[in-house]
Amino acid sequence: MSLLKAEDIAVHFGGVKAVDGVSFEVDEGEVFAIIGPNGAGKSTIFNLISRIYTMTRGKITFDGTDITRLPSHKVAPLGIARTFQNIELFDHSTVLQNLLMGRHTHRSTNFVEDILFLPKVRREEREHRKRVEEVIEFLELEAYRGKMIAGLPYGVRKVVEIGRALAMGPKLILLDEPASGLSVEESQEVAFWIEDMRRDMGLTVLMVEHDMKLVSAVADRVLAVNNGRPLALGTPAEVQSDPHVQAAYLGTPEEDAA
Numbered sequence: 001m002s003l004l005k006a007e008d009i010a011v012h013f014g015g016v017k018a019v020d021g022v023s024f025e026v027d028e029g030e031v032f033a034i035i036g037p038n039g040a041g042k043s044t045i046f047n048l049i050s051r052i053y054t055m056t057r058g059k060i061t062f063d064g065t066d067i068t069r070l071p072s073h074k075v076a077p078l079g080i081a082r083t084f085q086n087i088e089l090f091d092h093s094t095v096l097q098n099l100l101m102g103r104h105t106h107r108s109t110n111f112v113e114d115i116l117f118l119p120k121v122r123r124e125e126r127e128h129r130k131r132v133e134e135v136i137e138f139l140e141l142e143a144y145r146g147k148m149i150a151g152l153p154y155g156v157r158k159v160v161e162i163g164r165a166l167a168m169g170p171k172l173i174l175l176d177e178p179a180s181g182l183s184v185e186e187s188q189e190v191a192f193w194i195e196d197m198r199r200d201m202g203l204t205v206l207m208v209e210h211d212m213k214l215v216s217a218v219a220d221r222v223l224a225v226n227n228g229r230p231l232a233l234g235t236p237a238e239v240q241s242d243p244h245v246q247a248a249y250l251g252t253p254e255e256d257a258a
């Protein structure tokens with residue numbers, strides 16, 4: 001069953017057709033990757049799903065709900081969490097504080113209830129802590145729990161960014177280039193975590209990634225895009241051997257054949 005469905009989605013910025021008629025479905029429990037050269041429109045597709053950008057045309061359905069015109073702040077509570085290409089954490093807060101902030105989408109208490117620290121507030125606080133501790137254990141972040149983000153190595157910050165998204169308890173996680181800037185060993189770890197997210201947490205994963213080794217290792221299906229247009233859809237091996245995809249990456253005249 002498809003959890004996310006994008007139908008003929010498009011966004012144009014003046015004359016730039018950043019995304020121009022892309023359709024795909026992500027099945028529940030699937031790891032689905034979007035690949036393409038720089039400027040192909042991959043991050044823009046994420047921004048359309050997150051509702052950061054408003055679509056020029058098309059429709060996006062998540063878990064049976066039409067989210068095409070949903071305000072962006074209502075996307076996360078539905079069960080969609082994301083990471084950003086340029087890590088978006090609070091540098092002067094600890095790992096634990098950043099992960100707890102990931103729980104904010106689940107707050108049902110108001111300011112007065114919080115001040116009075118009512119039983120309902122305490123109960124929610126306990127639940128937030130429990131979920132965050134599960135994430136810390138899952139991503140093996142115990143050693144960094146009390147450390148400031150600013151002082152952490154890049155690879156650890158990338159993992160915390162994934163943790164912040166996981167702390168939300170989503171059904172679908174959007175990973176924007178989870179392996180960029182990581183060493184070969186760190187990328188392999190990310191591959192294991194993606195597998196575990198699916199197997200142990202029952203998550204559906206949609207990722208944008210340049211690292212074809214990671215994509216081949218974890219993705220069930222791949223959508224290749226170029227110039228905002230779809231090029232090929234299939235297994236990693238099928239997409240990698242597609243002549244249009246090869247042409248787009250090599251920049252040969254074949255590119256126009258798409």
Ligand SMILES: Nc1ncnc2c1ncn2[C@@H]1O[C@H](COP(=O)(O)OP(=O)(O)OP(=O)(O)O)[C@@H](O)[C@H]1O
Nearest residue numbers: 013016017018036037038039040041042043044045
């Ligand atoms: N807010 C915006 N205003 C104008 N143009 C934009 C905007 N956002 C994206 N674009 C343009 O849309 C195109 C697609 O950009 P996008 O960032 O989605 O590419 P990408 O495939 O994610 O690239 P990369 O791999 O380099 O991250 C680019 O030409 C980009 O300049």
